[in-house]
Amino acid sequence: MKVDRRSFLGLGLGAVAGVAVSPIGIKLTDDSSIWSQNWPWTPVPVDGEVTYESSVCSLCPGSCGLSVRKIDDRPVKIEGLAGHPVNGGGACLHGISGLQYLYDPARVKTPLKKNGDKFEEISWDDAIALVAGKLADIRKSGSPEKLACIADKEQGSVSGLFQRLLKTFGSPNFYTMPSLESYLELTAEVLHGEGMTIGFDLENSDFVLSFGAGIIEGWGSPVNCFKANASRKERHAKLYQIESRLSNTAANADKWIPIKPGTEADLALGLCAVILENKLFNSMAVANFRGGLNKLAAALQKNYSPSKTAEITGVKVSDIEKMATLFAKAKMPVAVFGKGRGDGAQSLKELAAVHTLNCLVGNINKKGGAFVQLKSDYLEFPDESMDSIADAGFAKNKTGRYVSQLIEKVNESSKPVVEALFVYNANPCYSLHDAKSVKQAVGKVPFVVSFSSFLDETAKEADIILPSHTFLERLEDVPSGAGLAKTVVGLTKPVSQPVFNTKNPGDAVILIAKALEGSIAQSFEWESYDECLESVAGGIWDSLSEDGYAIISEGIPSGFVAVNVSYLADNPATIQAQGDDELILIPIDNMRLINAGIAASPFAIKTVSDNVLKGSDSVVEINPLTARGLKDRGYATLTTPIGKARVMINLNEGMMPGVIGMVKGLGHTLNTKHMSNKYVSNKGINVNDLIGPVIESGSGLDAAFGIKVKIFKA
Amino acid sequence: MSERENKTENGSMESVGEGTAGEEKDDKGLGLGVIFFIVAFVACFLSGTLLFPKLLYSKKEQPFNFDHALHVGEAGDCETCHSFREDGSFTGIPKLATCLDCHSEEVLGETEDEAVFVEEYVLEEKEVPWYVYSRQPDNVFFSHAAHTQTAGMDCVTCHGHIGESTSLKPYEENRITGYSRDIWGKNIFGIKKNSWDRMKMDDCAACHKEETGHKGYCFQCHK
Amino acid sequence: MKQNNNKAHKFGMVIDLDKCTGCGSCMVSCMSENNVPFKEDESNKKDSITWMRVYKLTNGKSFPDTEIAYLPRPCQHCGGKGDHGHSPCVSVCPAVATDYGYDTGIVSQIYTRCFGCRYCMGACPYHARYFNWWDPKWPEGMENYLSPDVSPRMRGVVEKCSFCYHRYQAAKDTAYYEGRDDIEEHEYQTACATACPAGAIVFGDLNNPAHQVHQIVKPDPHPDPRNKHIVGKSRNPKVFRLLERLGTNPKVYYLSEREWVRKQGDNYLDGEWDKIKNYHGASSHD
């Protein structure tokens, strides 16, 4: 027998046939497909018991109630909390994507100390000791006022602790970032007196005259505004939107009145003029005006006749007259101010002029009108113990009235105006105008402590970062403000164990205070922030802890509200944009982005239109008439007096000719050598790098509504 | 097989063609070819049936033995430990907390396994990493409530008589898919005798078809 | 009817485009609910997975007469021609990875059955179907927020909106456990509907006259006499469906007072709109 080719053939065929009828083939085929259906690198979420926890969102001043769905101990979904007095179900996209902040691996995971241009991890004990040591030195040198703090707001117990620390330390230099609430208080102060604030009863008003307020762009308490706006049709209420751009609010409004950028104050005064001239005002209300109504009326007749107003604003005379009449004759009219979200630059002239409309028609503290009342003060901090250094330092004048002035002073002075700076929940190096010079100023401060959860633009400039818990990991009282008709304090609760080695910023402040010893430590005798909150929120704590919120005021405020028109009677000048070019660049607020300190989440960025962000390019809106040679989706170079940028063009009929719109909230630079945040960083341009501050004389506010710009094909 | 038989057989095979037999030499080769064929066939078939499963599955021991029969005796039924939550979802393998309803830091019985349980898990507050014989892929949604509460099925139909067992069998993990051998079934051909012998989708579908007249829409059981 | 449930639901949605602000809450709620992945650059909208996508419509007029509206587009859960369940995508899938639930009217998508031929994507005129061109990747630690109710998809398969079917499964689970036959309207709501801050999205059973969707849509039970493929046309003159003329019979309805918005719901030859805009399929049956 000879083994030949055929034997091998037989062997081969036999093997094939044997394998074919054995289960190998079918089993491997099946198993390989099951493998592909359950690839080990595709995550499998762990199942468990479903529970819901309620909390409050503090990403923006909206203070919406949240319901967090958890699987065992793991939060997996955030939704609006049904029945909550602010949002009553529903939530905005940023709140819903809150878990992307919680679990973000680009968070500051542990205290960091700057060494050269790098950050080093240090322990909490070392970090607190370092900060306290530095502060003690400043105090010893006798100028405690050189400790400054920039926070997002004045309200709330954490901000209260910062203020308390500064005061007991001996510094008056506590600053807040501009916010709608701060403008509301300022307006109230100028027209009604100190310690007041304003809310708008949008959900009942039958005629809302909005001077660019982005009612569905994130203005005020966003979800609350969305709801008020959505119910408009059923209530037969009207919304007139005065704005240079067809924003979503303008598109959703009953009428859009395009206006030359920066002339909103003039239009408001023009409307006042018509109302006064035609005696459309509420005479009972006007009878109590102080501060020179006649002087105001005369000035308005002279400077803001309908034809003059039309010339200034670009709004037709007929529209001006019609609007004034409609507004004055509506049952429950309300005029709202705060361009965009109301947290950008604003001029006091505009704020006062618009609110004067409310005063003229007498809708103050009436249903559907503007509610003017005392600021809520629900926290009862015990009296501070002040030593002589503290008394002397605290009695000094603030370095500047607003944060932009502080920055200016720091930049101007050759000697350190500020020796140490605390930054909490704020990102001035990103969100103030001319961000580059802000960064320069912060860089000049010898010792900067950031309490940020993220390595944001300001935190990157810090010497020490004491990372905060996100709002999902901490207990905190969250007072609503932001123009809501009612005042609600919500309670943010830790729905998750801290993901990283972070602390509640309140605890961090208490630890610093304790480390400073003496009278400062005596003013911070709580064991922890949680204990502090429970004691200072005494009056409402039960309600907070049981219901998750406490309603401080609701319904129409009672009592007489004085009106003083002296500010406007002095005929303040209208702000002009910086530069001499023909076109004007204005910032746009977009609901899907965040303009405050933090970057929008990956989910939110994902929803942004490719007409706003394309790759890493910002897209600017421009009317085809203005675009001249520029092509849709082509590139162009924008040049303003303070900056230059390459942008993509979006030809947009909703943009007023002569105006270029650029979205706010892009252009974060959060990447560092060690931490990449590619999902939200280096996307587009920060519009604040292109617009510089313009200070309104009198008020001292940065009131730059835009900037003159040149645009060329790139 | 004799050469002669070989020749005839090959001849008949060839006759499918033109009927002309090849040369003598070729015939022999072909005869040998047949033998080789049969040997290879049998060898491959047997290794595919007997050896292959040994290679495919890796045996894993459970953290410690669990006596179902004993526990059923104590608790009375399956649902005490394998319970429903208030929202109708099923807890599956009990968490440590459920065990601690009866167990404590002190050993109740006399087995070594309980000692392991108490020492390594109860005292350490660690969940027991059981291998689950009936674990299904992530894309499966299975409503225990629909089957046991509404349709009135018993546990045995799908899970067999595990409640009567005194020891846990070794967990055989499919090296490719990562799932238990119990899903495909002990029988490598996938032949089943009892309703609990296999837990593939076809088994669900067959039962649904029989009981409801329709094997169901995709989303009834997938997520 | 091919089904094993005596009470057939027909889950559907009506979206009020006058209330919709284009805020994007529905999109994010959907992504968060359904474990939708994200990647570094999502600005190419042609490969960006958004089960719910909000389109921006414009009336095409120039400044200052231009108007805009937003149109959220989930999967339309088409009933197919004559509402027989042969949705454009379902009928073409070669491996039954997507089927029509005759008991709910929901078009499923089974990621593990799908082998990624993408024929269904070609069949869907709404671009509601998305392909996983990449492996889904979550930044380290972020996979902690993934929900176990929806299985994450692997690379190479198609996914789409499921009307949050897992919420129906959960609601049914509870109902089974409590010995109830069926579920209440509020027990099964999609993630987009619950998230919408403007309350623009209403979800429910189109077959149930007690449900809000039914009351708004007033679906015509008879086929449209002008086109027998069309079933369930709304008898509300302000309500329309997307591309209704194709006979896909979507279960997502849209509501708008604005005529130009309604007109953009479908394609019309020159002058055709004016002839049929006041036709709502009602007169012939009421």
Place this chain on the structure above:
Amino acid sequence: MDSALIPEGAKRCSFPKFAIGVAIVSAVVLWGVFAMFLCWFKGLNQTNMNDYYGFALWIWADLAVIAVGGGAFFTGLLRYIFKIDELKNIINFAVIIGFICYSSALLILAIDIGQPLRGWFIFWHANVHSMLTEVAFCLSAYFAVLTIEFIPNILENRQANKVPFFHHLAHNMHGVMAVFAATGAFLSFFHQGSLGGVAGVLYGRPFAVREGLLIWPWTFFLFTWSAAAFGPCFTLLVTKITETVTGKKLVKDNVVHLLAKISGWMIVTYIIAKIIDTIYWAMVTAPSLGFSLSHFYTSNGFYGYWILITEIVLCGVVPGVLLVMKSTRENPTLRLIAIILGVIGVCLNRWVMVLQIMAVPVMSFDTWALYFPSWQEIATTVLPVAYGIILISVAYRYLPVFPQEHELNYSVEVEPVTEPE
């Protein structure tokens, strides 16, 4: 070197020359294979396809190679069923071309699907309503038939044929080839048709959708007819290319003329049907859905009326007429122009029925989607071409593909067969 394998009496180039040629083309194959592995291991993100372009270059290549591979079934049908005997002289080559086309199509499909390991679901979990299921079944079955049809030719290799079993097997297979040809024709009718149906049933896509007969839209029949019409053009074209490359005449003119004539008549009848279909679709089907013809051909950067005119007139009517008329058909240049136009025409038709369908916006607020393939897509599409060249070279070198080769080239010169080195 490899002379023992070369058919008896045939002259072939030297082995090194052949090897170098094959090596060059193999480099292209390797490039394609590299791209293929990239697609398999990294996923389809290697392509420029997107959610608007779920079907793109590959599906077009698939449809195109199957259309031009239609020469195999149609020639087989004519040769074995209609007993047109002359075609035996080209049938081997037609089968090889078909084999290349169909194996390429299957390979491309294996790359194109997102989950190749689950590709078998199309058979196991088949949805009988899906045209793609029909395609998969018929395509695979017909590929099996083509393989069977190809086997006898392989077995006729000089060495293989020495084995009596193979010799007889080849002989007997020839005997029953009519059965396979009939099966092949039947299967081809359905898969060519169902490929047409793939587009025609898309009632969500007004550019694609067609009315039809029973469950089959008109595109079903048009695709079958066009494959039968243009497939022979491709067979003739490849034959012509092979003749040019080898410098030998391989098929007699009468055979070529006959096939060209049949193709011509098929094209003419097809194009009449296509014109009627287009007019009906443009005048009735699309308008009933609210679309005017201009919607599909304007306001975008690529798809204009030119593509419609090129496909139907320049690459349909013109080759049809050229091939039908005896004078032009028998003019080698005009015939070549006609078959080239024909091949372009059918490929263009498949392009339109895949890519333009995806490009046209359907929702009134949607936009045109244009796409350009990535290099990986191009490489994997070129891969089958290179593979085809190699297979044809090898087959030509070692198999008696052209029965008339000897007669046409060597019979006159009485020259002994020289062994190349």
